Amino acid sequence: MALPNHTPLNYRIWHYTYLTFCGLVFFFLIAPLFVILPLSFNAEQYIHFSSKMLALDPEGFSLRWYEDMIYGTKNPWGLATKNSLFIAFFATIGSTILGTVAALGLSSRHMPYKAAFMALLISPMIVPLIISGTAIFFFMAKVGLAATHTGIILSHIILGTPFVVITVTATLSGFDHSVTRAAASLGSNPVNTFMKITLPLIMPGVISGALFAFVTSFDEVVVVLFLAGLENTTIPIQMWVGLREQLSPTIMAVATCLIIMSTLILVTAELLRRRSERLRGINR
Amino acid sequence: MSREQILSSDGIPLEQSLKKAERKNKLKAVLLVAPLFLFILIIYVFPIGDMLFRSVDDRMITKMLPKTFQAMENWDGQELPDEPVYKAIYEDLKYLKENKTYGKIIARLNYEKSGFSSLIKKTVRKLNKIEEGNYKEQFIKIHKRWGQPEYLVALKNAAPNWSYAKYLKGVDMRFDQDRSIVQVEEDRRIYKILWMRTINVAFWVTLFCFILAYPISHLLATLPMKYSNLLMICVLLPFWTSLLVRTSSWMVLLQQQGPINDLIVWIGLAADDNRPELMYNVIGTFVAMTQILLPFMVLPLYSVMKTISPSLMRAGKSLGGTPLVSFVKIYFPLTIPGIGAGCLLVFILAIGYYITPALVGGASGSLISNTIAYHMKSSLDWAFASALGTMLLVGVLAIYWVYNKLVGIDNIKLG
Numbered sequence A: 001m002a003l004p005n006h007t008p009l010n011y012r013i014w015h016y017t018y019l020t021f022c023g024l025v026f027f028f029l030i031a032p033l034f035v036i037l038p039l040s041f042n043a044e045q046y047i048h049f050s051s052k053m054l055a056l057d058p059e060g061f062s063l064r065w066y067e068d069m070i071y072g073t074k075n076p077w078g079l080a081t082k083n084s085l086f087i088a089f090f091a092t093i094g095s096t097i098l099g100t101v102a103a104l105g106l107s108s109r110h111m112p113y114k115a116a117f118m119a120l121l122i123s124p125m126i127v128p129l130i131i132s133g134t135a136i137f138f139f140m141a142k143v144g145l146a147a148t149h150t151g152i153i154l155s156h157i158i159l160g161t162p163f164v165v166i167t168v169t170a171t172l173s174g175f176d177h178s179v180t181r182a183a184a185s186l187g188s189n190p191v192n193t194f195m196k197i198t199l200p201l202i203m204p205g206v207i208s209g210a211l212f213a214f215v216t217s218f219d220e221v222v223v224v225l226f227l228a229g230l231e232n233t234t235i236p237i238q239m240w241v242g243l244r245e246q247l248s249p250t251i252m253a254v255a256t257c258l259i260i261m262s263t264l265i266l267v268t269a270e271l272l273r274r275r276s277e278r279l280r281g282i283n284r
Numbered sequence B: 001m002s003r004e005q006i007l008s009s010d011g012i013p014l015e016q017s018l019k020k021a022e023r024k025n026k027l028k029a030v031l032l033v034a035p036l037f038l039f040i041l042i043i044y045v046f047p048i049g050d051m052l053f054r055s056v057d058d059r060m061i062t063k064m065l066p067k068t069f070q071a072m073e074n075w076d077g078q079e080l081p082d083e084p085v086y087k088a089i090y091e092d093l094k095y096l097k098e099n100k101t102y103g104k105i106i107a108r109l110n111y112e113k114s115g116f117s118s119l120i121k122k123t124v125r126k127l128n129k130i131e132e133g134n135y136k137e138q139f140i141k142i143h144k145r146w147g148q149p150e151y152l153v154a155l156k157n158a159a160p161n162w163s164y165a166k167y168l169k170g171v172d173m174r175f176d177q178d179r180s181i182v183q184v185e186e187d188r189r190i191y192k193i194l195w196m197r198t199i200n201v202a203f204w205v206t207l208f209c210f211i212l213a214y215p216i217s218h219l220l221a222t223l224p225m226k227y228s229n230l231l232m233i234c235v236l237l238p239f240w241t242s243l244l245v246r247t248s249s250w251m252v253l254l255q256q257q258g259p260i261n262d263l264i265v266w267i268g269l270a271a272d273d274n275r276p277e278l279m280y281n282v283i284g285t286f287v288a289m290t291q292i293l294l295p296f297m298v299l300p301l302y303s304v305m306k307t308i309s310p311s312l313m314r315a316g317k318s319l320g321g322t323p324l325v326s327f328v329k330i331y332f333p334l335t336i337p338g339i340g341a342g343c344l345l346v347f348i349l350a351i352g353y354y355i356t357p358a359l360v361g362g363a364s365g366s367l368i369s370n371t372i373a374y375h376m377k378s379s380l381d382w383a384f385a386s387a388l389g390t391m392l393l394v395g396v397l398a399i400y401w402v403y404n405k406l407v408g409i410d411n412i413k414l415g
Helices: A009-040 A064-071 A077-107 A114-126 A129-142 A149-173 A178-185 A190-219 A222-227 A235-245 A249-279 B014-056 B059-064 B066-072 B083-099 B103-112 B116-125 B135-142 B149-157 B165-170 B191-222 B225-240 B243-254 B259-267 B282-305 B310-318 B323-351 B355-360 B368-377 B382-406
Strands: B173-175 B181-183
Touching: A009 A249, A009 B191, A009 B225, A009 B243, A009 B282, A064 A077, A064 A249, A077 A114, A077 A149, A077 A190, A077 A235, A077 B014, A114 A149, A114 B014, A114 B382, A129 A149, A129 A222, A129 B014, A129 B368, A129 B382, A149 A190, A149 A222, A149 B014, A178 A190, A190 A235, A190 A249, A222 A235, A222 B368, A235 A249, A235 B243, A235 B355, A249 B225, A249 B243, B014 B165, B014 B382, B059 B066, B059 B103, B066 B083, B066 B149, B083 B116, B083 B135, B103 B116, B103 B149, B116 B135, B116 B149, B165 B173, B165 B382, B191 B225, B191 B282, B191 B323, B191 B368, B225 B282, B243 B259, B243 B282, B243 B355, B282 B323, B282 B355, B310 B323, B323 B382, B355 B368, B368 B382
Parallel strands: none
Antiparallel strands: B173 B181
């Protein structure tokens, strides 16, 4: 942002101070993530930048921690990955279906007590996880679902639905209801109308809600800490356990993989958001 | 004056058939919401209700000493009770000894009054020697505390089915012998400190987030699209990245041999052998939580600032306002909804934070959530964990209510 030539000096100083401050904040936000990448390629066992690494000597780098992550016997990362994906997959499907259907109802102008229902359905996102974890643990222990995949999936559905409800209601807020009326007047039944007309139009919202639900489940550790047995360990649980003991380069390797995954998810989510805004005719 | 009724094609008055259609639509909307509503009700709302119930539930001891409490019902608590009370205690303890379950009441009674542990253990050990009749005398012979009314008063105080003693414990209070509420001894007051620290951390993290987020949201909202989209990634990538990954990167940065300490030593602020502790204390909690929660402040601020037309500031300037005056009088008031939304969201999230304080906070940086987890997983005092959880929940729901009134829950923006 170049300033016009006639700008007085004090404004000029103020302007550049402001830009520098913003630059530092962006650095503060993003830099911590990039500390992890080089350390995961460390040839040594310690979590600091060795002199060889700083000199960019190839000997200072290695893939041994990635090998340890995949083939290492000490950390059950394989089992954890399998469990995490399994749980997140079913939790996402559950959250997306329940959340989308509920959002359709909530967006209807005929829905009574809309605000109250909305507040209740969003509450799992607001209530601290430690409280949700405690309450859900008591419940699952009572019905015999503690330390089962089913129990964890059910609780992750609860935690994921608020995101789906929010994104889908947001998409539906710009929805032109005359298209469904047009379909109905042309003789389509409600189910057909939904599948052929409504769903494709709100799809970006549904998918971005599903992404949120997936990430919520994939990243969730507090509730799983209460519910999981040894068999149900997930990636976040393994990281939590590892971090409590000591920082190991293998954890850095896992973290790098997770950062790559979140980058992919971010790109997908951004593309979807832009598409959705285009479809709703919002040009910002 | 008669009104002509309009009929629809099938002969039913239009008003009536309109109402019918409205009812049908209403039912349809309710049916769509119903599955999720029931799901959340059963797996979420009821369990939270159950948690509230557990926090006041004190029936365990009532069930284990039924005869004692029945016999004590009419005792006024002044003089030592008469023979039937001691007989009832004897019978209850005998039953518990046979079933080997007396261990549970020891902890509970010791909480009521310290000294019960040795009293019960000794009595149970010598229970076989007690002969029928004259229980009172034999009991006092086993342990002199059976002859002190305050122990029997404490026993009677444990009788009710419901008790809010756990809530009192959560604010460093307890019941005195005569059931009046008093503060616990000064060196045992830990929970008030914990609550204050939790609120303190949440407050300062919210403030830091606000100070850091306001300028960058403004920059993001005013820059041309192609630059702002690029910079937005700096906000969104941490937002989408696993919480544990972000926490572990702070553990790397803040450790004693870590880059930040290296920098401090290099600048010369500290000697190499005297590196400051940046982690496992409240500093770690502050820094890591501020970075982790910052996106939740930026996104609502950004979405509000985006809607403010730049011509308003130009108008302010053209009317003779300095940039500062136009900012204070025009721009800032327009961003208040965004500030409210962001601050409340960050405060709510911060007050219940668990993972980050547990990993980088150490003992002096741990918050109320960490204590709840400790009582759930280590001390196994679930009733107390439930009571603390309920207190936290009430606080969060109060802020949530304010948030809903001010911002409207359907205005939450995600990404």
